[in-house]
Amino acid sequence: MKIKSPARDDVSIDMGPMIDLVFLLLIFFMVASVVTELEKVEVEIPQSSHAKVPEDTKGRMMLSIDSENQVYYGTLPVTMEELKPMIEAELNLNPELRILIRADYRVEYKTCKDLMIACGSVGATDLIYATFEE
């Protein structure tokens, strides 16, 4: 009986699927790195060792303060007076609103205080300071 021996020529690795996979991974990491940098003002927020990384970040309003004491709503520069109606509008939509403050470590307390007073005056009392995990 004649047994068909496997063809010797076909032992080279098939590159096609591997390239497909690598491309998919590449696209995934490119998109992931772009998404994480979106919609954030570049500020050097302080480090802390006992802060908790949140699991649920829904229902948050992000405010940033840069080292020049400029306040941003998302990425939009605003003044305190402009900010109050914005917080009020968000608070009407979601009474459980939490306000995340991303302040630069060089910001003077006065700006933070004014911001906290602005939040308090429209009834938003649940505040969070963002820090980097040490």
Add this chain to the structure above:
Amino acid sequence: MKLIEEMMNKKAELEIAPLIDVVFLLLIYFMVTASLVKKEADLSFMLPARVETTEPLQLPIEVLIEVSEDGVILVEGMMFGKDEDNLDDLIGQLLSLKEAADSSGSDLIVNILPDDKALHGRIIKVMDACAAANVKNMSFSMTM
């Protein structure tokens, strides 16, 4: 003449090996940068306005922490944090206060009163010390 003929006969094949090399390099680059992005963590607190007052059985123990312009921390007049980065003494003090409050069955309320010119980084250090000492009620004070 022979050389030209040979070149013409050669099949135009796409080299995929360099392509894969480049794609791998890009892949590694994006993987590394993605993992280098630091995660942001939370230090949350309530403004005093809405802290619910549920008829306390015991009077809560209130502590006022002042932060001066140059970063010196005063707890009820006692100075802490002379060493810039090490707040272990403050954490120890808060822990013993917390223990005292727990043993008497009352809450520990920490109020932070920073100077207008105190830096945010320093205030976060104080809040971090509160978190380390497991202080649940922490807020900012408005008046002297």
